Amino acid sequence: MASPGFRSIFLSLSWLTFLLISTDASVLVTKRAPNGPLAVRQARTVQKTGLPGSWQYQGCITEGVNRKVWKYQIVNENTNSATACLSQCQRFGYQAAGLEYGTECYCGDDVERAAAGSTAAPESDCNVACSGNTQYLCGGGNRLSWYLWTGTPLYVWNYASGASAGQYQMLIGGVVVPLLTTPGVNGKYTFVEKYGTGPPNSTGAYELDVSQINNPSLAWRTMHVKTDVFCSASITLPDKAGRQINIGGWSGTSTFGVRLYWPDGSPGVPGTNDWQENVDELSLQKGRWYPSAMIMTNGSILVVGGETGSNGPPQPSLEILPRPPGAGVYTAEWLQRTDPFNLYPFLAVLPSGGIFVAYYNEARILDERTFDTIRTIPNMPGNVNNPAAGRTYPLEGTSMLLPQYAPFTAPLGVLICGGSTPGPALVVDNCVSTTPESAAPQWTIERMPSQRVISCMTALPDGTFVILNGAKRGVAGFGLAKDPNLNAVLYDPSKPVNQRMTVMANTTIARMYHSEAILMQDGRVLVSGSDPQDPDFPQEYRVEVFVPPYLLSGRPRPSFTIANKAWAYGASIPITVNLPGGGPARVSLMGAESSTHGNSMGQRTLFPAVNCAGNTCTITAPPNVRVAPHGWYQLFLLDGPTPSVSTWIRLGGDPAALGNWPNFPDFKTPGL
Secondary structure (H helix, E strand, O other): OOOOOEEEEEEEOOOEEEEEEEOOOOOOEEEEOOOOOEEEEOOOEEOOOOOOOOEEEEEEEEOOOOOOOOOEEEEOOOOOOHHHHHHHHHHOOOOEEEEEOOOEEEEEOHHHHHHOOOOEOOHHHOOOEEOOEEEEEOOEOOEEEEEEEOOOOOOOOEEOOHHHHOEEEEEEOOOOOOOEEEEOOOOOEEEEOOOOOOOOOOOEEEEEOHHHOOOHHHHEEEEEOOOOOOOOEEEEOOOOOOOEEEEOOOOHHHHHEEEEEOOOOEOOEOOOOOOEOOOOOOEOOOOOEOOEEEEOOOOOEEEEOOEOOOOOOEOOEEEEEOOOOOOOOEEOHHHHHHOOOOEOOEEEEOOOOOEEEEEOOEEEEEOOOOOOEEEEEOOOOOEOOEOOOEOOEOOOOEEEEOOEEOOOOOOOOEEEEOOEOOOOOOOOOEEEEEOOOOOOOOOEEEEOOOOOEOOEEEEOOOOOEEEEOOEEEEOOOOOOEEEEOOEEEEEOOOOOOOOOEEEEEEOOOOOOOOEEEEEOOOOOEEEEEOOOOEOOEOOOOOEEEEEOHHHOOOOOOOEEEEOOOEEOOOOEEEEEEEOOOOOOEEEEEEEOOEEEOOEEEOOOEEEOOEEEEOOEEEEEOOOOOOOOOOEEEEEEEEEOOEEOOOEEEEEOOOOOOHHHOOOOOOOOOOOO
């Protein structure tokens, strides 16, 4: 007679086996081998030893009341085990985990368990064998085998207060809902917006003079574009005028558009120049909506990707401006294959040579002459439960190049934060970073304090980065994101990994789809835009600034004077400094950037060598074009953490002779 809870099955072949099969997976099983003694297998138990890292089993618990305890679910029909589950949670920075139904793994934080109303359950309730290791139990029906990380915390988020948290301040009421913002070498800031598909009275372009902030009629200068710049690309050219170029657009001829603006005037002095454009004289070879652009090492302009027009098929190619004689476009299989998740790809010149490009959840290095792939980087990690999460539009994270320091021998670091998943959107709550030039590059994962999509990131002159704007649910696009993320986060790459993030001040303004953030010459961050076409979040005309802590400490600013603002590579540049804090002096070079859709085209942060004798210092310019591409940079002097007001300098000249381009009647050129 079998014991209660068992069924006894008698099988008789050429040998006799007695098998006791349990209806409770936690009891032992016996079996007699042919002509052998009775074998006893151990009862199934929850795995408590041999766990990875510093995990410890806590007990069997119930699921939440009307909700799951942890939202990140991983289903492994054949491979679930405590070891596999806990290792995955640990990799992505989660310090609580649960296993359920034998096949399910959950990752999260312990505060969620209490918030969900989960309670202790009898150990006998967690009675289902793990699908990947049947000697152990992995929860039960609506029951979780609960584990906690008890070692050194996997992450440390700092929470600043007072002046240390920075501060959002209202700057000015706007006249434009920008899609793209760019600081000008004339000390002003250009805004471009939808033209034709935007407000009926919009001219599509405006310039902001912050020296006139108390007189809005003087602060804003109306400018004009001729075609719709909706979801175009912009960069600042290395010509001697620091012209801005805007490329692509929304539909029809605007997708072929190439627009140029020569910044003129100065703070307090109105300019007169306007955007120049004639698609019949100057155009792209292929129409592009959502492209990216960058300056190559030869000084030419590289234009990458996009779609043929509004929600059209992919434009999986690269092209060069000015167009080399006889050159066509360069087709890229990787852009065709990953459409539509690769728009506004992140681009960078690498110090060792080649072009880094990150798109969707992939990255590679291209030959800077042929655009063939030199190296494929391992795919970026996504969410803990979904490797298909992406980082570029429409899954839209945000990216920065990490600071480079003299003597510029270390590989360049790339940081990409946030994003979302295809299908049912689950917003990413981590940053990933890599050094693509390393012998075997891998991605490092760092959890963020909250989920973030359609966000922005701005490089600060002290080598830190501020992450701001965006949402906690959804993807990029009109009406596709909810739950605005109102707080700023400071990322400090000088700190240990997983200790780099500090939660800063909150704004009261939802900055959703089509918001921007750029560095100002006074070290503040200009925050603008939000055009989600969503009744919950109106179009946002107000312009704010985020004031970093270094401007709220009460320390006086340093200052400097400089005569030479056109630098050759490796040159020695004298400056005269005033360091009220006593120094030592540091200087940073911040690449001219254009901000749109989480992409800061042209961004770069460099700390060149500087040597001082008294109040006279000598800066050694970056050594070559791969370390610091040709172009315009804001030069800041730092006294401790406090930056000066910047001065624009030009590095490396204009080797592609863009100053003479385009040679058409409707375009004014500055020459060489």
